[in-house]
Amino acid sequence: MRNSAIISIGNEILLGKTVNTNLAWLASELAAMGLPVECSITVKDDPEAIGSALRQCWKHYDVVISTGGLGPTDDDITKQEIARFFGRELVFDEKLWQHVQNLFSKRGLPTPQINRCQAMVPAGFTALSNWRGTAPGLYYSDQGHCFFAFAGVPAEMMHVFETGAKPILLDKYHDLEPVLQKTLHSFGISESALAEALCPLNLPRGVHLAWLPQTGRVDLRFYGEREDLIESAIQAAKEKIGKYLWGSDEDTPVSVISALLREQGLKISVAESCTGGLLQTMLTDLAGSSDIYAGGVVSYSNELKNKLLGVSAETLSRHGAVSTECALEMVEGIKSLTNSQAAISVTGIAGPDGGTKEKAVGTVHFGFSLFKDVWSVVHIFSGDRQAIRYKAAEYALLHMIIRLQGKRI
Amino acid sequence: MRNSAIISIGNEILLGKTVNTNLAWLASELAAMGLPVECSITVKDDPEAIGSALRQCWKHYDVVISTGGLGPTDDDITKQEIARFFGRELVFDEKLWQHVQNLFSKRGLPTPQINRCQAMVPAGFTALSNWRGTAPGLYYSDQGHCFFAFAGVPAEMMHVFETGAKPILLDKYHDLEPVLQKTLHSFGISESALAEALCPLNLPRGVHLAWLPQTGRVDLRFYGEREDLIESAIQAAKEKIGKYLWGSDEDTPVSVISALLREQGLKISVAESCTGGLLQTMLTDLAGSSDIYAGGVVSYSNELKNKLLGVSAETLSRHGAVSTECALEMVEGIKSLTNSQAAISVTGIAGPDGGTKEKAVGTVHFGFSLFKDVWSVVHIFSGDRQAIRYKAAEYALLHMIIRLQGKRI
Numbered sequence: 001m002r003n004s005a006i007i008s009i010g011n012e013i014l015l016g017k018t019v020n021t022n023l024a025w026l027a028s029e030l031a032a033m034g035l036p037v038e039c040s041i042t043v044k045d046d047p048e049a050i051g052s053a054l055r056q057c058w059k060h061y062d063v064v065i066s067t068g069g070l071g072p073t074d075d076d077i078t079k080q081e082i083a084r085f086f087g088r089e090l091v092f093d094e095k096l097w098q099h100v101q102n103l104f105s106k107r108g109l110p111t112p113q114i115n116r117c118q119a120m121v122p123a124g125f126t127a128l129s130n131w132r133g134t135a136p137g138l139y140y141s142d143q144g145h146c147f148f149a150f151a152g153v154p155a156e157m158m159h160v161f162e163t164g165a166k167p168i169l170l171d172k173y174h175d176l177e178p179v180l181q182k183t184l185h186s187f188g189i190s191e192s193a194l195a196e197a198l199c200p201l202n203l204p205r206g207v208h209l210a211w212l213p214q215t216g217r218v219d220l221r222f223y224g225e226r227e228d229l230i231e232s233a234i235q236a237a238k239e240k241i242g243k244y245l246w247g248s249d250e251d252t253p254v255s256v257i258s259a260l261l262r263e264q265g266l267k268i269s270v271a272e273s274c275t276g277g278l279l280q281t282m283l284t285d286l287a288g289s290s291d292i293y294a295g296g297v298v299s300y301s302n303e304l305k306n307k308l309l310g311v312s313a314e315t316l317s318r319h320g321a322v323s324t325e326c327a328l329e330m331v332e333g334i335k336s337l338t339n340s341q342a343a344i345s346v347t348g349i350a351g352p353d354g355g356t357k358e359k360a361v362g363t364v365h366f367g368f369s370l371f372k373d374v375w376s377v378v379h380i381f382s383g384d385r386q387a388i389r390y391k392a393a394e395y396a397l398l399h400m401i402i403r404l405q406g407k408r409i
Numbered sequence: 410m411r412n413s414a415i416i417s418i419g420n421e422i423l424l425g426k427t428v429n430t431n432l433a434w435l436a437s438e439l440a441a442m443g444l445p446v447e448c449s450i451t452v453k454d455d456p457e458a459i460g461s462a463l464r465q466c467w468k469h470y471d472v473v474i475s476t477g478g479l480g481p482t483d484d485d486i487t488k489q490e491i492a493r494f495f496g497r498e499l500v501f502d503e504k505l506w507q508h509v510q511n512l513f514s515k516r517g518l519p520t521p522q523i524n525r526c527q528a529m530v531p532a533g534f535t536a537l538s539n540w541r542g543t544a545p546g547l548y549y550s551d552q553g554h555c556f557f558a559f560a561g562v563p564a565e566m567m568h569v570f571e572t573g574a575k576p577i578l579l580d581k582y583h584d585l586e587p588v589l590q591k592t593l594h595s596f597g598i599s600e601s602a603l604a605e606a607l608c609p610l611n612l613p614r615g616v617h618l619a620w621l622p623q624t625g626r627v628d629l630r631f632y633g634e635r636e637d638l639i640e641s642a643i644q645a646a647k648e649k650i651g652k653y654l655w656g657s658d659e660d661t662p663v664s665v666i667s668a669l670l671r672e673q674g675l676k677i678s679v680a681e682s683c684t685g686g687l688l689q690t691m692l693t694d695l696a697g698s699s700d701i702y703a704g705g706v707v708s709y710s711n712e713l714k715n716k717l718l719g720v721s722a723e724t725l726s727r728h729g730a731v732s733t734e735c736a737l738e739m740v741e742g743i744k745s746l747t748n749s750q751a752a753i754s755v756t757g758i759a760g761p762d763g764g765t766k767e768k769a770v771g772t773v774h775f776g777f778s779l780f781k782d783v784w785s786v787v788h789i790f791s792g793d794r795q796a797i798r799y800k801a802a803e804y805a806l807l808h809m810i811i812r813l814q815g816k817r818i
Contacts, residue, residue, distance in 0.1 A: 015590075017437070020429060038453065073618075192524055196523065221426070284685025294710065295708055300703065301747075304704040
């Protein structure tokens with residue numbers, strides 16, 4: 001089986017200033033193509049470190065890709081080090097210089113001279129066009145091995161990979177065997193309880209199972225080389241834990257709830273407090289969300305809860321804003337305000353302050369409504385403010401999904 | 410200077426299923442302590458790959474840290490490979506087993522037997538308590554070198570690092586020299602235009618500058634070993650590009666706007682459409698946000714824009730929802746609805762559909778109001794739906810920040 005390696009270059013990654021999202025994106029693309037990433041090395045913008053990473057990877061993997069350090073500023077030294085490693089001169093490319101100048105003149109700006117270095121290419125390398133920025137990708141091939149270099153800006157890297165590198169790889173290797181895999185997403189059960197519920201799973205030979213605990217839920221990835229065997233493992237798992245499963249593969253809570261609402265011809269609305277807009281952000285994440293999302297409010301004060309949603313002053317004074325009663329009035333209020341068939345309300349304590357003995361930080365009351373049904377759920381989430389907000393918003397979606405799927409757990 | 414290396418273990422990272430946020434977090438912590446990460450290697454859950462990474466790192470760096478693969482399921486093999494590499498037996502630890510059982514009984518659950526392996530520790534290693542999960546951290550030290558292993562779940566890793574590893578490192582090394590650094594955040598100017606505006610910068614000897622382009626803005630990080638020299642470089646930069654700077658170091662758009670609003674005793678409200686709740690999510694991200702955030706609406710339909718915000722039917726039919734006129738009526742509507750002193754409205758086309766010849770995808774109209782001032786801005790953002798929504802929400806915050814700072818660009 002063919003394979004690949006990724007070298008991420010950049011002080012900012014090793015200083016923790018930047019999260020390396022490029023690795024996940026590239027790794028996913030390469031695995032899907034049948035060029036799984038075997039190893040990834042992250043090094044500083046340092047000549048010796050870049051050279052050492054190239055020595056470790058080049059010729060040991062079919063494909064080696066570097067990201068980062070191709071920009072126009074002084075700390076961008078990747079191109080020089082690539083040229084040095086492969087023993088090539090840097091050559092000025094008039095066409096690339098034209099391209100850089102065009103990018104600036106389109107925006108009505110003069111081209112800073114500092115960008116001239118963007119038009120330099122190691123001799124024998126192919127420049128890959130970058131329509132989203134000034135740094136071209138680089139490609140070199142020798143005895144069946146390929147090397148690519150991309151800029152570190154994610155949008156530019158993705159663009160050059162898709163339009164420049166991917167066609168070359170698909171053309172070059174005719175023997176690619178993509179890893180077959182299928183992932184099941186569960187909700188409402190812990191990793192070890194799932195493991196026990198699945199036991200004994202008796203996976204077919206050649207099928208493997210990876211456990212992927214996510215924030216607030218667990219994913220199960222089945223992988224191997226034979227689709228029929230993976231499918232039979234999936235069926236066996238579904239018989240045991242089906243009611244905890246809400247989706248598979250690329251499904252996300254928002255993609256699943258959007259599809260369910262669209263299929264059933266429903267619109268949903270939201271009144272949220274502690275999640276501060278996050279639940280609505282999720283619901284409007286996908287294109288075409290206005291088909292399924294009616295609108296909503298972030299009722300951050302008691303006054304707004306009363307004025308916009310009709311939560312009674314008595315409820316607020318007697319039970320407080322973080323209560324089952326308030327969640328139920330909020331959900332009924334937003335549903336009638338927006339004339340939607342489904343609605344969710346969220347009111348809780350995201351912390352770190354605001355907790356009391358009776359209502360600990362992490363306590364969140366949800367109100368749900370679907371047609372004439374109205375019900376509430378209370379859940380205590382762990383973690384910091386960010387985690388509590390995120391888990392609460394996702395919990396609201398997943399709970400509504402399970403109900404829209406006609407299940408109860 | 411002392412240094413460190415990080416080994417990230419997990420198929421899911423190299424398959425692109427998981428973004429390695431642990432690396433950024435740990436790297437930032439280690440750099441701040443004076444143990445900068447020199448190199449990071451990511452490998453699969455594979456005995457040979459784990460062994461090879463340990464061989465490459467152990468004894469070459471002062472501190473080596475592994476994350477991932479310490480869970481209770483079959484694919485978690487890190488602990489066995491660590492024991493093999495260091496030539497140790499795995500020993501059952503009754504105290505750890507008690508701890509695991511306590512964790513489950515607290516949640517009212519029986520302890521799945523599969524968790525017994527969590528109580529095994531390589532002989533001569535110290536187990537580091539993990540109060541957030543069942544997998545303890547591991548610590549081993551030899552001739553001035555330290556090795557740590559943490560579970561891959563971010564909340565558990567952070568917790569064990571902070572409570573277990575950090576105190577050990579600070580106690581063990583008395584000669585740590587933290588890298589001194591200061592980062593300036595700019596807005597409203599491109600990377601190369603900034604580079605030209607700063608030119609010639611004449612950095613003092615021993616001070617370095619890293620350019621960190623972010624989505625929609627550029628950060629400049631000055632670093633070195635002498636604080637006074639870094640400070641003088643910063644002053645020189647500020648003289649040239651001061652009006653484009655809105656914050657420094659750990660400042661984020663929401664931390665800066667929150668501080669400005671709090672200082673000036675103001676509350677802000679939001680009416681958003683294409684950003685679908687994201688701007689409000691940002692504004693409520695930090696603890697105590699109810700001091701500065703009054704509340705708002707996601708007016709996803711014309712009906713809600715009219716009913717809640719009082720946008721006139723004439724404006725909507727004549728200019729459309731994506732217009733200066735609508736943005737201005739939205740911002741005035743939400744400001745009066747919430748009685749706030751400041752307000753922002755956002756209405757635009759996040760795409761990928763919905764664009765027209767006159768109003769391209771990425772076109773976003775903003776309305777702003779501060780006391781009696783009301784103004785609008787239109788901006789066209791590039792990128793996909795996610796990028797447009799994110800950039801638009803951040804643009805709204807940064808534009809208001811510059812105004813609250815009494816500047817105009």
